[in-house]
Amino acid sequence: MLIGDSIIRECSSCSGHIIQPTLASGNTLGAIYWTDGWMYADMLPDSPLIVKCPHCGALLRIYDQKEIGKMEAWMGYFSPPKDMFKDSSHFTGSTARDETQEGIPKCFVLPSFEDYVALQNEDNLNRDMRMYLVQHAWWVGNDIRRDSLVEVEFSKAEKANLEKFIELLDVSNEDQAMYLVEIYR
Numbered sequence: 001m002l003i004g005d006s007i008i009r010e011c012s013s014c015s016g017h018i019i020q021p022t023l024a025s026g027n028t029l030g031a032i033y034w035t036d037g038w039m040y041a042d043m044l045p046d047s048p049l050i051v052k053c054p055h056c057g058a059l060l061r062i063y064d065q066k067e068i069g070k071m072e073a074w075m076g077y078f079s080p081p082k083d084m085f086k087d088s089s090h091f092t093g094s095t096a097r098d099e100t101q102e103g104i105p106k107c108f109v110l111p112s113f114e115d116y117v118a119l120q121n122e123d124n125l126n127r128d129m130r131m132y133l134v135q136h137a138w139w140v141g142n143d144i145r146r147d148s149l150v151e152v153e154f155s156k157a158e159k160a161n162l163e164k165f166i167e168l169l170d171v172s173n174e175d176q177a178m179y180l181v182e183i184y185r
Contacts, residue, residue: 001043009065016055017105051108134165
C-alpha cells in the first residue's frame with residue numbers, strides 16, 4: 001500500500017477541516033472476506049462515501065464537501081504527526097483560519113449502525129445510495145459478530161434493516177442474489 005496525498009475538506013455544517021486520506025495504490029493480499037460481503041484488507045482501507053465530521057458530528061457525503069487543500073503524503077500515517085501543522089510546507093490551499101491545536105484538521109469518523117439507519121430516511125436518495133446505506137448498516141451491525149465465539153442475536157433494528165435490503169436486492173444479479181442467500185442463512 002502506498003498512501004496518497006490527503007485531501008482537506010470543509011464541513012458544510014461547522015466549517016471544520018476534515019482530512020480525507022487517499023491511496024496511491026493498494027492491494028488485497030492477505031484480505032479477510034466474510035459471507036456478508038465485507039472485506040478487511042490491511043493494504044486497502046475502505047474509502048467511505050458517508051462520514052461523520054470529527055468536529056461537530058454531522059453526517060456528510062464526503063465528496064460533497066468543499067475541497068480546500070491537500071497535505072502531502074507522509075510515510076505510514078493516516079493521521080498527521082502532532083507537529084505536522086507547526087510549519088505549513090506540507091499543506092497547499094487555503095487554511096481559511098489559524099489552525100491552532102483545536103483547529104487542526106482531523107480525520108473523519110466512520111458512521112455507526114444508527115447513523116446509517118437514520119440517513120436511510122432522507123427523501124432525495126437514489127437506489128444506489130439506499131443500497132449503500134442499508135448494506136453498510138448491515139456490515140457495521142455485523143462487526144460485533146465477526147470473530148465472536150458467542151452467537152449474537154440480531155436486534156429489531158437490524159432485522160428491519162435487512163428487510164429493507166431484501167426489498168432493494170435485484171435477484172437477477174448474481175452478487176445481489178448471494179446477499180439474499182446470506183441474509184436467509
